[in-house]
Amino acid sequence: MPDSPSSNQPEQSVSELAASLKRTIETNFDHVVVRGELGRVTIAKSGHMYADLKDDRAVLNAVMWKGQVDRLTFRPEEGLEVVATGRLSTYEGRSAYQLIASSMRPAGAGALMQLLEERKKKLAAEGLFEARHKKPIPFLPRTIGVVTSPTGAVIRDILHRIRERFPVRVIVWPALVQGEQAAAQVTAGIKGFNAMSGPDRPDVIIVARGGGSIEDLWPFNEEIVVRAAFASEIPLISAVGHETDTTLIDYVSDRRAPTPTGAAEMAVPVRTELLLGVEESGQRLKRALTRSLGRAGDKLAAARLPRPETLLQSKRQRLDYAAASLPRAALALTQRARVRLSRLQLSPATLRAEIRAQRQRLRESAVRARPALMRLIEQKKTALASEGKLLETLSYQATLKRGYAIVRGADGQLIRSAATAAGEDALRLTFSDGDVTTHPGGGGTPARKPPVRKGDQGSLF
Known part of the structure; x- marks a missing residue:
């Protein structure tokens, strides 16, 4: 069977064919300008941008590397019409061709105005335009x-x-x-x-x-x-x-x-204008000062001081009047003092009446004070009885009645420990109803003694 015409072509692998196609596209379309609407727009973590350029009949994948993205003067957004400049290439991994964009700008003033309004709303919502700033x-x-x-x-x-x-x-x-x-x-x-x-x-x-x-x-x-x-x-x-x-x-x-x-x-x-304003203000100040000095001069002239002789004449006249009336005033004062002194003189009858009145007031005061004094005495008695009961409760005799005893040695000294008691020849035990003498070794006969008086001291065990 004869060979077909295509059999004369050398065989190529898929990757070789894809590389050949890539070179062909990049050589023939190394500079293109494309206008279209941005579809999907993705900014990767690396900073590269991946987007779709589309019109009503076709979609073209576009890639822009981080360096070019950073130089963009606007923010690419879906739905914005743009003009992109770059070169065509292919992506072998997906068998797709794509535009590698080197620059991009909004397509026309209408797109820029739309972008401007959106950015204006965004910044206004953040409060950047408020007058308080x-x-x-x-x-x-x-x-x-x-x-x-x-x-x-x-x-x-x-x-x-x-x-x-x-x-x-x-x-x-x-x-x-x-x-x-x-x-x-x-x-x-x-x-x-x-x-x-x-x-x-x-x-x-x-x-x-x-x-x-x-x-x-x-x-x-x-x-x-x-x-x-x-x-x-x-x-x-x-x-x-x-x-x-x-x-x-x-x-x-x-x-x-x-x-x-x-x-x-x-x-x-x-x-x-500032110099003229300063000069005008200086002139106004001078005029105001002149008027103020004039008014002060007029007031000073109107309030001219009299001669010293005129001032002393009225003072001398008042002194003469006072000197003339002084003897009469002293005599009247002496007479009024004598009248008050005569009124203050007491007779024996008046003195006795005053004494009786004072005695009567004293008796009345004693009568009024007696009930209050009796109540105070009763309160003091009650308090004293309560404190006596408390003292009796807290006394050591009451403690002895509860089964405790005071231990002393033969010399009358208090015994405070078992070791000390073991070294004594005789011990005297004081109970609530009397004393008992005992010997730690067992010798001797207990001897009873009268109860300890209230003033005695001891140790309780």
Whole structure:
């Protein structure tokens, strides 16, 4: 049987064919730009992103490595339409082709606006936009920090307006304000100014750039920039775009300026206006002082002091009147004292009547006090009887009646232990009804003695 045409081709293994197909695809499709809607989006623990790009007729697997994922200016989410750039390749393990994306961006302003609204709602729910977090802008800062591009018209406008209004020290933190690296550099500028200390630390920060499309201004909608502005301890003025442009950093900044020039006007007052105000205040103060001195002079003139002779004349006249009336007053005082003394003189009859009255009051007091005294006596008797009973209960005679005895030696000393008692020739035992003499060796006859008197001392066993 003749060979078929295909039999002339060399045989290949599956892996060889897959590798050949991989080289062919990667060679012919090494740079593609694909637009589609994100389907399944997975960020692995390694940081790599795996997603599906789809339209109404096909689905393409997409892979983006960690380095490229970290540079994304938005958060890939399911349902978001994007434009991905990369190269086609194959994955032999599943016999599938896939897009290895090197970059990705939202497809059009509509997708960016949708993403912006979702991010705005998320940050607002966290409370980042609340007015209670706003810090006041210092009235006259000594140093102003500006985060912007050092080569654009924005920084020139800001410096010109500050020199025109009130020249102060300005420190520029160079940063890209557009592109993939802009968000990271603006964030570094805000954090860098806050990390400074000493006289170089700014009193206020201005984050500025000129106008542009939503794509151009997108770095100022990134979460890292918004959160850095919110966490700034230094008051921050946002001046991004023109008056009609709004980015998320405007919501967390302490003040929003319509333009970069407007931010400079917010940061410093007008020096000439301050000088005029100080001069006007000085003139008002001078006029007020002049009026005050004039009123004080008028009051002093109206309250002019009289001559010393005039002051002494009235005093001398009152002294003369007092000297003339002094003898009469002394005589009247003496007469009133004599009348009071005569009234105080007592006769014998009056004295006896007073004595009788005092005796009567004393008897009445004794009669009133007798019942109370008797009650007190009865209380004292009752208490004394109770204490006597208690003393009798606690006395050693009562203890002897309960079966105890006092042991003494022949010399009358108390015996407190069995060892001491064994060495005695004779022991005297005192019971409640009398004494008994005994010999530890068994000799001798017990002798009874009268009971110990209440004052005797002894040891109880």
